[in-house]
Amino acid sequence: MGMLAEFKEFAVRGNVIDLAVGVVIGASFGKIVTALVDQIIMPPIGWLIGGIDFTDLAIVLREASLDAATGEEIPAITIGYGLFINTMIQFVIVAFAIFLVVKFINRLKRKQAEAPVPEKPAEPSEEVKLLREIRDSIRAPGTPTA
Template sequence: MGMMSEFKKFAVKGNVVDMAVGIVIGAAFGKIVSSFVNDVLMPPVGMLIGGVDFSDLAFTLKEAVGEKAAITINYGSFIQTALDFIIIALAIFMVVKGMNSLKKKEEAKPAEPPKPSNEELLLTEIRDLLKKD
């Protein structure tokens, strides 16, 4: 039972839960960016360079023989994947930059001056009383 309680304690820690949420959201965000690159960004780029579909770009090393498939280097798919990565990295950079600026704003807030101790309050009262006389 000790191991289960340790696991439960580990699993419900804030960092683990935050990390799990981040991974799930990151995976979903990756799918959105891939769709954006493949379905929105690459068709116009392909049209601008002569109606090329990037997913079809490949070097054929060996032609198909019978039932054996051709051996190709699919550099068009690589270009799309690299573009996916660049867009995801840029988006994550912007999010991290925004979070860091929020943290800096919180840190930049001036801290409240410390409250005077009981001795200081007592001495202040004595001083004020002596001024009156």
């Protein structure tokens, strides 16, 4: 099998397509969660703890300054721990949402596994089949069958 044919078989396999759809939906879900955290969850939390905007929380290692020789502004060096807090909250929300989805899917699988499977009637033994043939062959024509 050539490499191109093997790749085609791999690429059109159902699991790969499902994975691609999952990645696209996951990326969109990530944007929704980011907006939820940044625009809905964090403002009230910041307001409750004294009007703090978490995105502005940072430790300044060096203030912004002007380069005396060129006159260009040298940006400040900061550790933005407020953005880290926002990202951690986003992670917790995404993890919880995935937990709920997996729990729901497992519950559906469990119900499906517990559902009674209708049993197929057992096949009659060879002896029973032979006795039925004998009975049918000696029965008079026009006699109703049981």
